[in-house]
Amino acid sequence: MRHFTIAAMAAATLLAVPASAQDREGWPTSLTIGTASQGGTYFIYGTGLAGLITESLGVNASGEVTGGPVQNATLVETGDHQIGLVTMGPAYEAWVGESELAPGVEHKSLRALFPMYQTPFQAVALKSSGIESLADLEGKRVSVGPAGGTAATYWPRFFEINGITADISYSGANDAVSQVKDGLIDAFAFAAGVPIAAFAQIAAENPVNIFAFTGDEAAKILEARPELSAFDIPGGLYEGYPDPQGTVSLWNFAVAHQEMPESLAYEITKLVMENNDRMLAIHATAAETIAANTDKNSFLPYHPGAVRYYEEAGISIPDELKGQ
Incomplete structure (x- = not known):
């Protein structure tokens, strides 16, 4: 496993460096944030977060295109990435050793940093x-985003729960909407923080149908998958869709490896939690990136650095979620 190394301090003048020199022991010179495909919310959120970390903490951070949460969890577990953006369904499966990417491997090195937003499902x-x-x-060619x-x-689970058989393919968000427009596939079923950039693009350029689930379909899904919750997508996010639309969603969290230095985890958590205006400038979903939503995580231990920040801010973290 790759370990964090003691980094030399940069001599350049920074816009803001809240941590003192002695607090930076063990900090890496750079860090990578696992996001997802271009055109999706993770990529926008993650690359924006990387820019904020670089500017404010003096660590050269970058967002990397990945297959999404399943892969991000494993990349953090192995130490290849220092931060990963994950939805809590795939994160839980990785935690208990049921990841599709690494079956049988319990991802016990994952530690939560901060809540991000909810990911609703739409097509x-x-x-x-x-x-x-x-x-x-039924019977149609449907991309369900990048594998992992x-x-x-x-989406394949939703199809099975509701008795739908589809011809499933995998592709990034931008590629999928291009395939829809070119008639190579019939639909693109996705999950991302709203508004989904790729959906907004195709809706602005073409007459489209954007849909999710009926009440009965959603009820079947929620009964079968208790990690999901009901969610109303606000109206007005996409051209031609002024009304809210009911669907199901998963919460997203930013996670780190347990070996991330406590001071770095503290400073990253503090930076994000205390600069919501900057996060909102990255993506509108950051309206939910607030400390009050720490309770949306019910199983993944928080990094000790994050715990220290939340306790200083008056947010109580249950003892069973205080990681080592």
């Missing part, structure tokens, strides 16, 4: 296709 098809519901995807991502993990 898009050209209006000319006549596809406007989950039932209409949240959408790729959950």
Whole structure:
């Protein structure tokens, strides 16, 4: 496993360096944040977060395109990435050794840093296709995002729960909407913080149907997958869709390896929690990136550095979620 090394301090003048020199022992000179495919919310959120860390903490951070949460959890577990963006469904499966990418390997080195936002599930098809519901995807060619991502993990389950058989393929968000427009696939079923950039793009350029689940379909899903919750996507996010739309969602968290220096985990958590205006400038989903949502994590221990910040801020973390 790759370990964090003691980094030399940069001599350049920084816009803000809240940690003193003695607090930086063990800090890496650079760190990588696992995101997802271009055109998805993770990529925008993660690359923006990397820029904020670079600017404010003096660590050269970068966001990297990945397959999404399933892969991100394993990349953090192995130490290849220092931070990963994950949805809590795939994170739980990785935690207990049921990851599709690394079956049998319990990802016990993962530590939570901060809550991000909820990821709702939606699908898009050209209006000319006549596809406007989950039932209409029967027998159709459907991309479910990149392999290893949240959408790729959950949409096949949703199909099975509701008795739908589809011809599933995998691709990044931008590629998937291009394939829909070119008629190579019939629909793109995805999961990301809203508004989904790729959905907004195709809706602005083409007449489309954007849909999720009926009440009965959602009820079946929530009964079968208790880690999910009901969610109303606000209206007005996509051209031609002024009304809210019901669906299901998963919470997202930023996670780190347990070997991340406590002072670095503290400073990253503090930076994000105390600069919500900067996070909102990165993506509107950051409206939910607040300390009050720490209770949306029910199983993953928080990094000791994050615990220290939350306790200083008056946020209580249950003893069973205080990681070592």
